Amino acid sequence: MNDKLDDEDYPAYSMGRAAELLDVTPGFLRGLDTAKLFVPQRSPGGHRRYSRYQLRLAQRARDLIDQGTALEAACRIIILEDQLAEAQRINTQLQQRINQPNTQP
Template sequence: MEQPAHTPDGTAGTGDKFDDDDYPAYTMGRAAEMLGVTQAFLRSLDTADLITPQRSGGGHRRYSRYQLRLAARARELVDHGTPLDAACRIIILEDQLAEALRINNERETGAS
């Protein structure tokens, strides 16, 4: 996973946090509430290596908006009967494909 954007001095800028999809802004309880899942479901996504939340100073999991989108996609697949391990693999492959397409598009537009 990409790390949050930082200012030139290496610290996350305050304004950047509001726009940064990778900023770990959500506690486990809030993330579970927003997604309509249990905290155990979120922990299972961590165990399955789909998302690895950052930890607060006290060791509590913190999730980014990007991670919440992945978790929502996992819930969608699981709700439609896909086993969790297969759902995680599908999401990882979708993410890799999107990244490859993005890189390919950048190369094509840069070569023009």
């Protein structure tokens, strides 16, 4: 059970709880789903469930929208930021491999 609580991708939050934590409406969260920022998992009963990672993305979207960015543009910005962070992570790993001394004979 503790492993799930530590997993930021575990869908621990219902739509109502997620909306409450972010101080947004459930409609806002549905809009993020429609805009393809993320796709929440579904409970066996079909209800949307959100992870901590998805809540961070939703908070970032809300911040951008509060600054006057359109929903679709905010989602695109966040997706691109996420892709850039992943590319930078991969680049760092590759650079570390290149810089390691070759220990093979």
